Amino acid sequence: MYAEERQQAMAQLIGQEGRLSVAHLAGTFEVTTETVRRDLSSLERIGLVRRVHGGAVPSSSLSVIESALGERDQSNISAKDAIAAAALGQLPPPASVVVIDAGSTTVRLAAVLPREHRLSVVTHAVPIAARLAGLPHIDLHLLPGRVRPTTHAAVGTDTVAALAELRADVAFVATNGLSAEFGLTTPDRDEAATKRAIVACARRTVVLADSSKIGVETPVRFAALRDIDVLVTDSGISESDRTSLEKAGLEVVVA
Template identity: 70%
Template sequence: MYAEERQQAIAQLVGERGRLSVAAIAEQFGVTTETVRRDLSALERMGLVRRVHGGAVPASSLAVIESGLGERDQANTAEKELIAKAAIDELPPVGGTVLIDAGSTTIRFASLLPRDHRLTVVTHAVPIAARLAGLPHLDLHLLPGRVRTTTQAAVGADTVEALERLRVDVAFLGTNGITVDHGLSTPDHDEAAAKRAMVGAARRVVCLSDSSKVGTETAIRFARLVEIDALVTDAGITAADRAGLEDAGLEVVIA
């Protein structure tokens, strides 16, 4: 089957079933997941499908359904634990300042902050602030804003304005998708604005993302790859995806 024929068949199947995962498409057509991601990117550019986390939905879908924090916390848990542990090596020296984004992996990272490493921690994530509040070795700052139900993170004009006044040593960010062409992305405009402001506030930006999000594009880009210093991910990333990201200048750390 030629690539064009396969892509047409994929688009038809997605339309019939409403949603298909990358793994299911790969099995259906006997190709690699890397090939499927390329096919989905091509189909999305043609306006035939819309890529979502881990797969695709018909282009006619009115909105991408964003997974809630609880649902995301149950996915790829082993990989997220490894990523969180590896990201500890990215901390600045004692006395430094870090910014921690909302997300299931960044929550794990925050929980692992060493007790003998004094830091100033800034976050807009209510669950992270709740876990770190009262720890004597941390100077904790919670950003203002409207708290989204989905991510339990503060967003909006007040959040962005507060971030624009900040300068931190390292920002630890989550993402819903990361590709060479589209960069780092998320489905929500307000969430993207907050993440974009975090990138601008940091001297060094480290993304914590499991490999299932590599090759996925969601609606709103909040950073280009050149704005990110490192990606901490798991061993499930394909050799081709890793090479593409590294060729674009991103340091890829495998947990």
């Protein structure tokens, strides 16, 4: 089989199967993994596939365009509400410091924080700050930075610098994608830098992600699974995904 024929067949197979590893493709086409990687690079250049960690997916399945916050807030509403309620079980004792990351699920967590539980809350998310401002049981701290219109979250060097000076008890983090192979990802580099700093400043990190995010990889990684303590998700998670995440050392809480 000529290289062009192999690459065409490879692109068709990836389109049919959704995601295939380099090792699987090497076995299927009886070539070395180095040859597969070269083929995938060629296919990515012409837009037929998109490389991901350890393999490739169809170009249509991995969008680098972020949904606006309002659009994301209307998807998987019941699952996100259940996740927020279950995440209350991960709150540290009263008078602790928590960081709440920007996201459509984390904003729901902010809305259900119990009034009898006093907390210092640090956030870079304008919608979360708006929900918590003025509440007597919340000592609210809003991080500096440039506010992105897509996520309504402060990002940039000032945000990261402020987080570097902080020591939090628990960070509640949102993500665009989570996979056992590549960890936690988001499309924007500034957003990733802020999330990375949030994870780094906390003694314990809890990820809130509905099951549609599991197995998804977006372009910029901000944390490996070893950096995360708990995933709170919904009952749509598959048994195989749950098993692989738990084998990687992650505690999985199903709402």
